[in-house]
Amino acid sequence: MRGNQANRLAAGGLVDRSEEISFRFDGKTFFGFKGDTLASALVANGVRLVGRSFKYHRPRGILTAGSEEPNALVELRSGARREPNTKATTAELYEGLDAASQNRWPSLNFDVMAVNQLFAPIFVAGFYYKTFMWPAKFWEAIYEPAIRRAAGLGRAAGLPDPDHYDKAWAHCDVVIAGSGPAGLAAALAAGRGGARVILCEEDFVLGGRLLADGGTIDGLPAAEWVARAVAELTAMPDVRIMTRTTLFGVYDGGTYGAIERVNDHLPVPPEHQVRQRLWRIVAKRCVVAAGSIERPIVFAGNDTPGVMMASAMRSYINRYAATPSRRIALFTNNEDGWRTAETAIAAGLQVAAVIDARPDVSPAHRSLASKGGFPVLHGSVNGVDGGKNGVRKISVSLTGGARAEVEADGLAVSGGWNPAVGLTSYHRGRPKWRDDIAAFVPDGAPPGMIAAGAANGAFGLGACLREGFEAGAAAARDAGRSGSTGSMPVANDEAFSLMPVWHVAGKGKAFVDQQHDVTASDVELAQREGFQSVEHLKRYTTLGMATDQGKTSNVAGLAIMAAVSGKSIPETGTTIYRPPYVPVAIGAFAGHHRDENFHATRLTPSHHWAAEQGAIFVDTGLWKRAQWYPRAGEKDWLESVTREVKAVRGGVGFCDVSTLGKIDVHGPDAGAFLDRVYINAFSSLAVGKARYGLMLREDGIVYDDGTTSRLAEDHYFLTTTTAKAGLVMQHLEFCRQVLFPELDVQLTSVSDQWAQFSIAGPKARDLLKEIVDPAEDLSNEGFPFMGARAVKLRGGLKARLFRISFSGEMAFEISVPARYGEAMARNLMIAGKPFGVTPYGTEALGVMRIEKGHVAGPELNGTTTAADLGLGKMMSTKKDFIGRVMAGREALVAPNRQVVVGIKPTDKARRLRSGAHIVPKGETPGPDNDQGYVTSVCFSPVLDQWIGLGLVERGRERIGEIVQAHDPLRGEDYDVELCNSVFYDPDGGRQRG
């Protein structure tokens, strides 16, 4: 063996001595074994000082052996994988593990910040609320940075997380949290009963407290019984055992959150594998067998390294064969604590003394004491003499007032046990107090959840098995599984007697919340200052708000609060329990959805063709759309876009507009239906015709627009804007299913069925003739403006053709089945060659719609009415429609509303910017003369200047007025003219031509 693990017992434990593992702590190399946690390996190497406390930077050691650990927090791993505040007590040891202590400078051993202890008299609870107020400016400059630097224990990596995460769903009849005696018994009963079972264990081995405390079950040694139980469960096809998995939360409808640390026990996850996986487990029933947490007793110096929970000491000795101390004193107020004395003696360690707060102890323990040759002192520990290197001496106040001192290098403490009431309390159920065990037990658990065993306050081994087994059997029955559950495992119940001791008066700081440095006197101070509700206590002292969420401190804290305020503990009550039960990496909640996979990506049918053309793409919603198609030699986007616009206006161009929402509206009442959802009439639309339609919300504000065509008596083809496609479908289904169920109409989204292209420009018809079957009549007479019909293409392909124009040119939109979309783009290029056809992107599309004064997203902003947009005349007065009544409210028809108007700088060379505000010329801009703003702008190749649309007070009445564009953000002020919003071909001759 390479390492000298001085505190490792020669034999025993569940570590694999054949696999020696080297690891580093604060740069020093140590060795441990497979099966160790970082904490147990440190214990085996005699390392006691592992961290510095939050506020006073006091030396801290290892207090527990589980996820409740408040002190032994380290930065695990390095570089981009550094994980701050990692509990050494749950970190599984692996070859090359690298950990560093936190919150100290320059070193753990010599921490200058320990000077804070000198200011301890001032650094009491809430001191910062009373000072740092003068002068005001100093807060951000001096006080706060200092406080922020001091606060927080570990350092985050500060680099992107290189590991992967994913999320998955699991379904079962019964999910079980914890694999101790109660959990295993529950799994056996439920599994035998035929239930689908998921057993979650946060540890990397099954067994829970049995691993440390052993015992005899069904006449077998605990370890053997566990092995058999696991074997039986593993053989059941519908039982899934998940180790390294913590059930952290319960949500509505029997949904449970669990985190699986898939590869945290390796230096880095293997290729193609994730670091952690988030599980959403859907279960009909849940058995909480999460056990209980041993609680400390608050006394002076209770945070000295070497002071450890009695049960944790047993874990280290029995499970890990590592000895935290050589000469151990035990301070207990209950029977269970004595097991640590038994364990120590069995392991050949010295027991210095047992300090028992109770008046008398059992004969068995008396004889143990005499055999072990140690005294039993009746009283309480009220002080610890020691330092960063551990405990030296313990002072005891004996019942009756005398004092005693005990020489020891370790102190095991047992203040009784607190059932883990987290999961059962996450739906705001408040745990109830039980005097016999002086602890809170689950009450008001979420539907379908039941606690069993120690988690339910049943501390005897026999009782744990019984409760677990019965809960498992009941859960299976409730889930409708009727199989036989076989025989219940049996064991004896140990005696349990406890005399509550929460706080022992003494000299020096006595810590309630060790991680947040909250002392007993802080709790008393809070009470004195009126923070008497437990929630106030928590918020004022930060008790229980550290990374352990107060698992070892909350109950003691409110017990002390109860004492000083003269209330009982149940009267004082608990704070609200909140998930997650253990902290969960943010990356795990995100799973696969990060970086480019944050959201799905939608691609148009011609996407890959456009990419080949070198198109620049823009994100619109989930879509990637071609924004423009740069050509060699073009110096910027504006040059490319201007070329595209000129090509369309002067010849012909095409653009993939498949992103528009497309909906088939079928049925005899289709027309009547559309009359109710649009402000204008559609039942009167002739077959073979298209019409522009405008939809309002029920509150009278414009919702969406688009052209809708009538392809048959009982078949309309409706289009929506790209942005609103999904929402309009939902809205129409609401109208169909909820508002107007009497109408015979059917809706189907065909957005993905059709690839749709706009073909625009004076040569559009010439190009189209090359594409469609020569038999099709495309003449202005045969297929006039706003015509819509099915056509056959050369080669027989069926398509839909619409004579509609967004650009203001003679234009068509043609739809082909989506898998022909790419072919259509290629064919348009081939057929269009003689006409100089030019593909154009969304920028050119935008330029041409602004030149034509068509409104779009920036104008349909959820606050504009049809009249604001200049479309008020479309509102039918002959029919009811969604939004009709509310649209008439006084403020929505007020004369001074901001309405759409054209805007152009008086200086033709001037660039116009969206977001600039409009104020009367010559006036100083202020809240009272802020009359509107520029909504959309473009450089118009036709007018050879920047133009735009805006929403301006009484804008349409002020055509020709010169006003001021005010843009303080960009430091610009300039004159603009309000003008007609249709800049190009106002009488529309070109699109009809």
Place this chain on the structure above:
Amino acid sequence: MKYSIFSLARAALSGHKNWKPTWRDAAPKDRYDVVIIGGGGHGLATAWFLASEFGIRNVAVLEKGWIGSGNAGRNTTIIRSNYGLPGNTGFYELSMKLWERMEQDLNYNAMVSQRGVINLYHSDAQRDAYARRGNTMRINGIDAELLDQAALKKMMPFLNFDHARFPVQGGLLQRRGGTARHDAVVWGYAHAASELGVDIIQNCEVTGFTRDANGKVTGVETSRGKIGAGKVGMAVAGSSSRVAAMAGLRLPIESHVLQAFVSEAIKPLLPNVMTFGAGHFYVSQSDKGGLVFGGDIDGYNSYAQRGNLPVVEDVCEGGMALIPMIGRVRLLRQWGGIMDMSMDGTPIIDKSPVDGLYINAGWCYGGFKATPGSGLVFAHLLARDESHKEAALFRLDRFQRGAMIDEKGQGAQPNLH
């Protein structure tokens, strides 16, 4: 008693044995000039302004549980005045100015931290909308800057610029925005109001209103008996509909759950408050070191003060998409508050149709930053029976008149605001 480093040092000498309660835990009297329902930030601030600005000191604040137990103690502590519509812009700036002098006003350190609030944009359309909003702010004398990507890279190099689904293009920055310690705001107003004689009555739940023959509200019935009042103001965001119903009123409000999250405490990582423009995520780091973050409401009516997993995932996805370095930072605690979601996303501060009853409601998830401003304008309304000029548009009848103040343009669909 006066708080300062000196009183603190003095107290230290006597082992802090002489501190008095931060506020008097009062028992109800028979009658008050003004009774305020709700011992949250807004209610306590209203009481303090009534006493300090308007000289009305015979005031009681009634709290069902412990003060600050509602949204005042559950929010993500952000303060800002970056609103774009008339009515909001001026009001939130009034509030911001009051934040800037709060410690001195109250002699209590609420840790007001003007570290800057930045709203990130990811598209030209978003940039234009922010430009419009930022210009509105500047026109109203509020600080605002439009940053481009280069400036952002300098300021926040840790954002995801290289592998983003929706690349960050820039942001609208308000440097005066930031955070404050939410509980301390509650305690500070309680402390200062109590010093001026206001009665703060905890564990006192209002169960009904007493009315005279003309229907005028003359007081409240509570779990601690009848209490007479010249005027009654309600500041119970989250429960507004329930309290209003006791007076026979229906409000344009729905109660929704908004979740919030805090991570384990870590050393300083994030310098300011940032809001993702392409997903539901905003975050700041508390002085204690935890990342305090949130996103969108769960989306369904709820009084449960807890939410569900889809939103937790959605928010963390947003966080990872924007700041990939937080992947290994652990989420420590999730909780939920009840939001008064109004029909246009804007609050209501007005007389109610019931004589003697005044409403302060509909804060959606923007209530915390409004705390001081809300206190001042509500106190003004209660004291003078007319709206403060910066709250003149927060009228209850604006929906009937069609004068909504809809920043998001979502209309009468509360869960979209």
Place this chain on the structure above:
Amino acid sequence: MRIVCPFCGERELGEFTYLGDAKPQRPAADAGEDAVYDYVYLRDNIAGVMSEHWYHGGGCRAWLKVTRNTLTHEISAVEPAAGAGAAKVGA
């Protein structure tokens, strides 16, 4: 939260979209502005059992009437909207 869609069976929350209180009925065309204002803007905002409109957009696209307790999120009944599955009407 899990909703038992009458057509699809039990599904998780993420498949559904919430609209709100299902009690207000759209007034008749001639009901007048006050009635429509009430329908569009005023809510009982019940703390307790409430009938709500949910849309199963992530599934069968049916609009549902869900009876749910806003204090506990417990769902006691789910039924299709009048027009969902209307092909069975009178058939």
Place this chain on the structure above:
Amino acid sequence: MADFSWDVRSPLDRALVAGAYGAQGDAGVSLTEIRNFDLVQVMARRGKAGEMAKAAKARFGIAAPETRKAVGTSDATLIWSGPDQFLVLSKGGKHGIDALAPVFTGSASLSDQSHARVLISVSGEKARAMLAKVSSIDLHPDVFGVGAAAATSMDHTSVTLWRNNDRDGQAVFNLLVFGTFAESLWHTILDSAAEYGVTISHSEELA
């Protein structure tokens, strides 16, 4: 006269790379895209569910599914897609929209979805483990047996999922996803399957 061709391209034309992907060794998941099919959405008109059912029975010789099922004939698969509606999946135009239109005149509204969807067949011993990462529904054999169908979502995208007859002792899940989402969802599926090892192929045959 320009001459050009109308070649068909699947939305997965570029994303799908036939062969092995992810972890080495025996592939736990096999993904096959099935190309070039006819898919018609049939939606009963108000009060006409009975007539639609009769028409379907007459046409296909089997009852169209009225609950979450997929039923097959020699040349078509009828997949439940919601209340009063089902999809007809077939090849070669025999049950394409033009062929079916007269069959359902007056009883149902038809909408061609042949190009709106991409059909992916998922099998392999790790198929369920992989699907559990993208699907929230329970695919346990006792719950989602052969012939079960679901209208559900994957990665926030609507999909139609049904279970085919087993192939060499293993469950086969068919997935109809929207074409414009297909490439994106395909990559998500590959990422989810990578740890199990994947074999990728495409086929013209309906499984």
